[in-house]
Amino acid sequence: MRISVTEACNLHCIYCRPEREDSLGDASGRRRSGWHRPDASELLTSEELEEIVGAAAALGIRKLKITGGEPLVRPDCADLIGRLRRIPGIEQVTLTTNGVLLSEFLPALREAGLDAVNLSLDTRNRRRYAAITGADALPAVLKGMEEALCSGLPVKINAVLQQDPRGDNEADWSELAALAKDLPLDVRFIEMMPIGSGAGFLTVSNVELLRKLRRCYPNLRPDGRKHGNGPAVYYRIPGFLGSIGFISAMSGRFCAGCNRIRLTASGVLKPCLCFGGTVDLKAILRTAHPKPRYILRQVIADSIREKPREHCFETPEQMSECAGMSTIGG
Numbered sequence: 550m551r552i553s554v555t556e557a558c559n560l561h562c563i564y565c566r567p568e569r570e571d572s573l574g575d576a577s578g579r580r581r582s583g584w585h586r587p588d589a590s591e592l593l594t595s596e597e598l599e600e601i602v603g604a605a606a607a608l609g610i611r612k613l614k615i616t617g618g619e620p621l622v623r624p625d626c627a628d629l630i631g632r633l634r635r636i637p638g639i640e641q642v643t644l645t646t647n648g649v650l651l652s653e654f655l656p657a658l659r660e661a662g663l664d665a666v667n668l669s670l671d672t673r674n675r676r677r678y679a680a681i682t683g684a685d686a687l688p689a690v691l692k693g694m695e696e697a698l699c700s701g702l703p704v705k706i707n708a709v710l711q712q713d714p715r716g717d718n719e720a721d722w723s724e725l726a727a728l729a730k731d732l733p734l735d736v737r738f739i740e741m742m743p744i745g746s747g748a749g750f751l752t753v754s755n756v757e758l759l760r761k762l763r764r765c766y767p768n769l770r771p772d773g774r775k776h777g778n779g780p781a782v783y784y785r786i787p788g789f790l791g792s793i794g795f796i797s798a799m800s801g802r803f804c805a806g807c808n809r810i811r812l813t814a815s816g817v818l819k820p821c822l823c824f825g826g827t828v829d830l831k832a833i834l835r836t837a838h839p840k841p842r843y844i845l846r847q848v849i850a851d852s853i854r855e856k857p858r859e860h861c862f863e864t865p866e867q868m869s870e871c872a873g874m875s876t877i878g879g
Contacts, residue, residue: 550602550605550613550809550810551614551812552613552614552615552616552633552811552812553616553617553811553812553813553814554598554615554623554629554814555592555617555618555619555620555622556618556813556815557618557619557623558622559647559650559684560619560647560649560683560684560686561682561683561684562681562682562683563680563683563711564711564741591815592814592815592816593814593831595625597816597831597834598629599636600834600841600842600845601812601816601830601834603636603637604842604846606636606637606639607842607846608850608853609638610638611639612640612642612643613642613643614642614643614667614809615629615630615633615644616645617645618814619646620644621646621649621651626654627654627657627658627660627661628657630642630644630661630662631660631661634662634663634664641664641665641778642662642663642664643663643665643666644665644666645666645668645669646667646669646693647669647690648668648669648693649690650689650693651666651668651694651697652689652692652696655693655697655702659700659702663702664703665702665703665705666697666702666703666704666705667704667705668690668693668694668697668705668707669709670694670706670707670725671710671718671725672708672718672724672725673728674718674721674724675688677718677721681718694706698732704734704735705734705735705737705794707737707739707796708725708736708737708739709738709739709740710722710738710741710753710758711741711751712751712753719753722761722762723765725738726793728791729792729793730788730790730791731790732790732791733790734791735776735781735783735791735792735793735794736793737781738755738758738793738795738796739796740752740753740755740796740797740798741753755796758795759784762784762793768786769785769786769793770784770785770786771783772784772792774792776792776794778809779796780796780798781794781795782794782797783795807821807856810852810853810856812830813827815831816829816830816831816832817829817830818849820852820853820855820856820857821857828849828851830845830849833845833848
């Protein structure tokens, strides 16, 4: 289960949250007037999140991914991770973050029992990073990455390549892949999906990217080892400490093996990114029921059974999802 704990973010990536009301922010990411701040009453409380995860765990869900927005802008994120990690049946809690605040919160996250971190990083070029994200924060992100690795926390890099004059990073794939040469981390390339502002970008195909990778590294081989819980396909390059992964929603549809559901920060359960069909779990929790966890279990189970067979990203006119990724929980 992917759990969004906030819609707020300290970055304004051009394919996710392009609207900006201020100039580039500093590396702390704390003084940005352009943040979206939903009313606190709209968000699930820690207690409500525990109730939902308890019901999900009773159904057999064992692994959680904490996301946002940017989860670390939620003040109690580390404490919340600790509470969810202690729920009977939960075996793993990982975090997806842009990394700007990772160094600051790393000790608390480690103490809370965080199992791994996925770090969003689309380029190693400081100028292009600022153009893509709206913040000159690349040094802070790299610092968080290095400290997480030094602490023993498994790290995966999530990179979205894009064709856009505002932050064209398509050619940056080789420098991103090179991170896996000297560091024990996985670099995964994620195809742009036509969701929210991402619909205005051309998808950089992982099929073509794999061809480029093979030309540079003829000894590239499939990596059959288990790297996580999702749809990424991995390859190893001799001499590299880490692996290269591909998450190919567009060119390599993996719907048949999709094993996840999403919970938004406002308490809506979403079975598929492509479609608008949702179930409002917050409404169930905030309505007087004698056995809310039993009802939650039933509703979550029904939602999983009704999960769409496959997405229709190739024909966007058939999509029914209109929200952006930061609202859904990207």
